[in-house]
Amino acid sequence: MATKDQMKALVKSHADGDDPQFYAVAMQVAAKAARTGQEKFAQELRDLVNDLRESADNKAQVASILPLTKPRGELGALLNVSYPDSRLGDLVLADKLAERLQHVLLEQRQRDALAKHGLTPARRVLLIGPPGTGKTSTARVIAGELGLPLFSIRLDTVLTKFMGETAAKLRLVFDALAETRGVYLFDEVDALGGDRAVQNDVGEIRRVLNSFLQFLEEDTSESIIIAATNYPELLDNALFRRFDTMMNFALPDDTSVKSVIKNQLSSFQVSNLSWPRIFPAALGLSHAEISTAAENAAKRTVLSNRTRVRTDDLIIALEERPRQGRSSEDTRS
Numbered sequence: 069m070a071t072k073d074q075m076k077a078l079v080k081s082h083a084d085g086d087d088p089q090f091y092a093v094a095m096q097v098a099a100k101a102a103r104t105g106q107e108k109f110a111q112e113l114r115d116l117v118n119d120l121r122e123s124a125d126n127k128a129q130v131a132s133i134l135p136l137t138k139p140r141g142e143l144g145a146l147l148n149v150s151y152p153d154s155r156l157g158d159l160v161l162a163d164k165l166a167e168r169l170q171h172v173l174l175e176q177r178q179r180d181a182l183a184k185h186g187l188t189p190a191r192r193v194l195l196i197g198p199p200g201t202g203k204t205s206t207a208r209v210i211a212g213e214l215g216l217p218l219f220s221i222r223l224d225t226v227l228t229k230f231m232g233e234t235a236a237k238l239r240l241v242f243d244a245l246a247e248t249r250g251v252y253l254f255d256e257v258d259a260l261g262g263d264r265a266v267q268n269d270v271g272e273i274r275r276v277l278n279s280f281l282q283f284l285e286e287d288t289s290e291s292i293i294i295a296a297t298n299y300p301e302l303l304d305n306a307l308f309r310r311f312d313t314m315m316n317f318a319l320p321d322d323t324s325v326k327s328v329i330k331n332q333l334s335s336f337q338v339s340n341l342s343w344p345r346i347f348p349a350a351l352g353l354s355h356a357e358i359s360t361a362a363e364n365a366a367k368r369t370v371l372s373n374r375t376r377v378r379t380d381d382l383i384i385a386l387e388e389r390p391r392q393g394r395s396s397e398d399t400r401s
Contacts, residue, residue: 071100146241147221151218152211153212155209160327162321168313172189191291191293191312192311193294194297194313197316200354201318204253207294211250226241255296256298277304285310319354320353324355329350331359341377349386358389362377364385365382365384
């Protein structure tokens with residue numbers, strides 16, 4: 069057991085917030101316990117100290133980027149920050165799309181190797197596709213896989229009726245982007261990057277787009293910029309040229325439908341499901357809608373005291389979800 073001096077040292081180091089001293093004394097106690105035959109206690113204490121050290125290191129890493137979670141001035145209203153733990157395995161993507169995403173991650177992880185040859189990794193990614201097909205989830209996965217914070221830009225607070233104010237707010241975002249490496253998501257970017265050739269567009273919006281394009285062009289940070297849109301036809305052509313990689317998302321095919329449902333129902337028995345009946349019911353639904361339908365079927369299963377999800381319950385849940393551009397009533401006609 070710990071000596072009186074060791075006990076006092078533990079208490080004092082804890083009170084002083086001196087973690088290294090606290091860990092050192094605790095390891096001394098563990099060593100003494102091992103010498104007196106208390107191997108199990110000694111190992112448990114060593115494991116506990118190692119866990120505490122690892123936890124402290126992780127907190128220190130997060131603390132180095134926390135200032136942006138409570139930024140000074142207007143920045144707090146412009147950015148929402150999160151620390152995703154999402155991984156590639158959480159996504160259901162078509163093979164080509166998954167391969168492109170993996171390559172973006174590989175370039176980021178090997179950016180030092182690329183730099184030796186005067187090359188830079190892809191870090192401006194444009195995500196295009198219907199709502200609910202995985203664009204925002206992809207941004208979370210990129211952040212999670214690279215261990216970076218995800219900053220979502222709140223365009224509702226960035227855009228104002230005064231062009232000068234909007235440009236100033238965009239400048240704040242890009243200054244933050246240069247100061248703190250992270251994944252910065254401009255969702256519904258068509259609000260910023262609308263086609264300048266549209267006849268009924270107002271001059272203010274065009275100047276906002278010009279400012280956005282200029283900031284993108286001038287940015288030399290190591291942060292990753294992700295822009296997402298449901299309406300690529302609304303984007304100005306110049307915006308496409310500012311991005312290194314474009315990823316086109318689509319509604320899921322039968323293979324993806326099956327994967328989404330199985331992922332959502334992983335804690336249930338699904339071997340009885342009739343996929344030839346399910347696939348037509350899922351036609352026209354996004355990944356998110358299919359996942360919601362599967363969750364609803366799961367809840368019905370639990371409340372019915374069953375362990376198997378019935379095909380009929382899943383089909384009903386799928387048919388209740390709105391299709392792209394159609395109401396829920398239309399889907400049942």
